[in-house]
Amino acid sequence: MLNHTIKNVQANSSNVMTELDEEFDGLYSILDEMKGTMTNTIQQEEARKIQALQNQLSQCSNALESSEELLELAAQSLDIKDPVEFSKAARQIKDRVTMASAFRISLKPKVSDSMTHLMVDFSLERRILQALKFLPVPKAPEIDLAACLVADNCVTVSWRMPEEDNRIDHFVLEYRKTNFDGLPRVKDEQCWELVDYIKATEYTLLGLKFDTKYMNFRVQACNKAVAGEYSDPVTLETKAFVFNLDNTSSHLNLKVEDTYVEWDPTGGKGQEKIKGKENKGSGQNPVLKSNKRSGTPSPKRTSFSSRSLMRGSRDRFTGESYTVLGDTAIESGQHYWEVRAQKDCKSYSVGVAYKNLGKFDQLGKTNSSWCIHINNWLQTTFSAKHNNKARTLDIPAPDRIGVYCDFDGGQLTFYNANSKQLLYTFRTKFTQPLLPGFMVWCGGLTLSTGLQVPSAVKTLQKSENGLSGSSGSLNNVTQ
Numbered sequence: 001m002l003n004h005t006i007k008n009v010q011a012n013s014s015n016v017m018t019e020l021d022e023e024f025d026g027l028y029s030i031l032d033e034m035k036g037t038m039t040n041t042i043q044q045e046e047a048r049k050i051q052a053l054q055n056q057l058s059q060c061s062n063a064l065e066s067s068e069e070l071l072e073l074a075a076q077s078l079d080i081k082d083p084v085e086f087s088k089a090a091r092q093i094k095d096r097v098t099m100a101s102a103f104r105i106s107l108k109p110k111v112s113d114s115m116t117h118l119m120v121d122f123s124l125e126r127r128i129l130q131a132l133k134f135l136p137v138p139k140a141p142e143i144d145l146a147a148c149l150v151a152d153n154c155v156t157v158s159w160r161m162p163e164e165d166n167r168i169d170h171f172v173l174e175y176r177k178t179n180f181d182g183l184p185r186v187k188d189e190q191c192w193e194l195v196d197y198i199k200a201t202e203y204t205l206l207g208l209k210f211d212t213k214y215m216n217f218r219v220q221a222c223n224k225a226v227a228g229e230y231s232d233p234v235t236l237e238t239k240a241f242v243f244n245l246d247n248t249s250s251h252l253n254l255k256v257e258d259t260y261v262e263w264d265p266t267g268g269k270g271q272e273k274i275k276g277k278e279n280k281g282s283g284q285n286p287v288l289k290s291n292k293r294s295g296t297p298s299p300k301r302t303s304f305s306s307r308s309l310m311r312g313s314r315d316r317f318t319g320e321s322y323t324v325l326g327d328t329a330i331e332s333g334q335h336y337w338e339v340r341a342q343k344d345c346k347s348y349s350v351g352v353a354y355k356n357l358g359k360f361d362q363l364g365k366t367n368s369s370w371c372i373h374i375n376n377w378l379q380t381t382f383s384a385k386h387n388n389k390a391r392t393l394d395i396p397a398p399d400r401i402g403v404y405c406d407f408d409g410g411q412l413t414f415y416n417a418n419s420k421q422l423l424y425t426f427r428t429k430f431t432q433p434l435l436p437g438f439m440v441w442c443g444g445l446t447l448s449t450g451l452q453v454p455s456a457v458k459t460l461q462k463s464e465n466g467l468s469g470s471s472g473s474l475n476n477v478t479q
Contacts, residue, residue, distance in 0.1 A: 001185070042118050049111045056110050063101045070096055138168055138221035138228035147202070148217075150236055152454045153210065158202040159219045159231060167223040171198040174219075174230070175205065177212040177238075184216040184233050192218075210240040211450045241335035242450045243328035243436060250324035251317040254440065261324050262342075262444035319360045325353065326436035330407050336457065337436065338417045338448040340400045341374070345443025349373045349385070350401050352412060353437040363439045364390070370426045371437065372401070372414050384414075384424040393424060404457050407434065413461070420456035 070093070077089040139162050147158035157173060174192040178184060195203060218233040247256035255262045317323045330352070339350045349363040351371025357363075363371040364385025373390070374397045375381045382397040383390040400417035407430055414423040438445055 246327035329433035349439040
């Protein structure tokens with residue numbers, strides 16, 4: 001990280017020096033342009049004044065020549081002896097003097113020789129340039145861990161400034177997923193994802209999939225000119241229950257992908273399976289393609305390994321137990337996942353079971369499994385099942401079901417995943433690790449894992465009135 005930081009310092013220093021050169025080159029260009037414009041103005045003023053004075057000088061020269069001729073005529077007239085002729089010449093001279101241009105022109109220059117009105121005073125600009133400093137950089141925000149919240153597949157990040165700064169225009173939030181606690185690493189980390197132009201001092205990221213244990217966050221403040229340093233990065237825990245379907249545990253008549261199971265009436269003839277978990281991949285949802293039977297999405301089949309065995313060798317479940325289990329056991333804590341059924345799904349069950357569920361056992365018909373069952377064949381029935389006992393639920397069956405399991409608290413609750421309405425609750429003491437279980441006949445189920453326990457579910461768990469919406473018992477398990 002230190003080596004990475006050194007490289008960043010060198011690169012960033014080179015960048016800001018390049019930007020500084022560009023700014024000064026721009027300033028020089030403006031000054032040169034202004035100098036050229038002002039020089040041109042002075043030269044034009046000089047030419048205008050000289051032209052005006054030259055015109056006045058020419059007029060004065062002509063008037064002087066005319067006056068000299070008149071003086072010469074007057075001198076000649078003084079020699080006339082005849083009084084009548086003298087008097088006549090005197091009147092002519094008088095008339096010419098009266099009309100002479102020399103007596104009608106001004107001897108004052110029409111324009112001033114001063115050019116002070118074109119002088120400039122750069123004292124203010126000089127002081128401004130001398131006071132020129134680097135831009136004021138906003139301080140790094142401080143993320144308030146106590147005010148940050150991870151819930152409902154959302155993360156709310158809250159921060160504050162170390163001191164008030166009214167020049168801040170907006171904030172930038174960056175985040176990335178990680179499996180490491182503490183400060184973010186540089187090597188093998190995902191790239192930062194950015195949320196820009198945040199006006200408030202908190203932001204909520206929505207619709208996340210918590211397929212990693214943690215997320216790193218950092219924030220920077222920006223004014224209209226420059227961005228400040230990033231806050232110290234913080235790490236928020238986002239760990240949620242992530243599992244895939246275990247295709248080695250499924251019935252022969254089920255097509256199984258990571259998060260999708262579909263009933264297959266052909267029994268998998270001519271198809272292969274991947275042994276163990278070689279088909280798990282990265283945990284992402286599979287690519288979907290069109291289902292010929294219903295027009296709803298179904299998963300695109302993946303390629304098979306050369307080490308794969310024939311699918312017909314599976315015997316974990318058989319008979320009418322069209323069951324598949326999750327590949328990750330629940331041994332403690334609170335977990336939540338959701339299941340969505342295809343519209344044409346005729347019969348399916350969603351629940352949990354111990355690992356020792358028998359190969360012919362159906363979910364809810366043994367004392368080691370709990371589920372809710374939806375049957376859409378002929379008429380729709382909706383019931384909760386355990387230990388081969390069923391309780392009919394007099395509420396509409398939703399197309400998305402949320403499953404909440406509190407292993408330590410001995411509670412298994414089902415919800416309408418759309419409205420978070422309580423459907424049914426089993427209460428017992430779990431004595432063995434649990435596996436998510438699914439049974440489907442004529443249709444398909446899609447899973448959503450990596451979900452935080454919704455706040456609406458937590459609120460209902462705290463309310464005894466909310467849990468008493470359906471009452472009764474199934475064997476030794478109270479509802």
